[in-house]
Amino acid sequence: MKKLSDKIARIDSLLRDYYGEPPRKETPQKPLNVLIGTILSQNTNDKNSWRAYKNLRDRYKTWEEVRLAPTEEVMEVIKSAGLAKQKSAAIKGVLDELYAKQGRLDLEHTRTMSDEDIMKELTSYKGVGVKTAACVLLFSLKRNICPVDTHVNRTVQRIGLTKTGQPDKTFYALMGNIPEGLAHSFHSNLILLGREFCRPTAPDCPHCPLLDVCAYKEKNMHAGPKKFPYAGFLLLDKI
Ligand code: SF4
Structure with a gap:
């Protein structure tokens, strides 16, 4: 067989x-960007989640601004992706947790980690499941x-x-x-x-x-x- x-x-x-x-992009987006884009893509189509991601990037210059923005405001900005309450909570939760752990908002440390360890870390964030974490590995970190x-x-x-x-x-x-x-x-x-x-x-x-x-x-x-x-x-x- x-x-x-x-x-x-x-x-x-x-x-x-x-x-x-x-x-495929030669230089993929940073892992945190792909993680947040993938959270927005959950349970909706590409067109709606792309609009929400673009709105978010247009409205806030940095992820720090998103972290500090009122939840209701973020919900309004990403509403085209649906489930705005859950998605804004997941996004702000990841940002808060990263900030508390490392004092800055990025996932650059994952670049040198094994696939298994990255999966373990990313799925430990609330609102980040196996598929969402795997998208970061494939689309940002170019893992197989x-x-x-x-x-x-x-x-x-x-x-x-x-x-x-x-x-x-x-x-x-x-x-x-x-x-x-x-x-x-x-x-x-x-x-x-x-x-x-x-x-x-x-x-x-x-x-x-x-x-x-x-x-x-x-x-x-x-x-x-x-x-x-x-x-x-x-x-x-x-x-
Ligand atoms: S459409 Fe799906 S079920 Fe049908 S032959 Fe193709 S892969 Fe198989």
């Missing part, structure tokens, strides 16, 4: 054949880590890469099994696949680039003509 890492390499290659290499959101979780289960069920369990099942350098394309292209073909209901299996290798027993082979390709953007490559 093929190793999980070999299967991931095969799926990644097929997805890159179809979607190409996802664009695949964050698992609802699209990634659904698609890897259906394809047959894991049988873990829950996103956080899937994340840890994949961690350490992704061939070096493939996590960014694997993650980004699985999200595109999950939005375009492998939708929660009525997946478009006949047109899916993974049809021949997918293990999903309940493939939907009755999908109509192919819809327009997905034309959105992935938020964390934009921040």
Whole structure:
């Protein structure tokens, strides 16, 4: 039987054949920026969370200003992302905790830490879960880590890469099994696949680039003509 890492390499290659290499910034944003951007992206779409992130950066010059701003004011600034009360509390909580620990607001110390230790530290902040922490590792620190959101979780289960069920369990099942350098394309292209073909209901299996290798027993082979390709953007490559 093929190793999980070999299967991931095969799926990644097929997805890159179809979607190409996802664009990536040469100099990624700082880890704290990506952490806050990812908190804003929880439970909403990229467009709304991007607007909230941009509003936040336009309204305050520094994270220190955000830390000191009244919570109601921050809630108003980020309201386009939804769940403004929880998200402002999480953002201000992280900033307060960082300030109390190190007297400055950054996560630069994570650059020299192991993946495991960064995950442990970031998930210790209230409102920061496994997926949010993993986004910082992949998008800011360029680690070979695949964050698992609802699209990634659904698609890897259906394809047959894991049988873990829950996103956080899937994340840890994949961690350490992704061939070096493939996590960014694997993650980004699985999200595109999950939005375009492998939708929660009525997946478009006949047109899916993974049809021949997918293990999903309940493939939907009755999908109509192919819809327009997905034309959105992935938020964390934009921040
Ligand atoms: S063949 Fe169907 S179930 Fe399998 S990955 Fe493609 S869309 Fe999803």
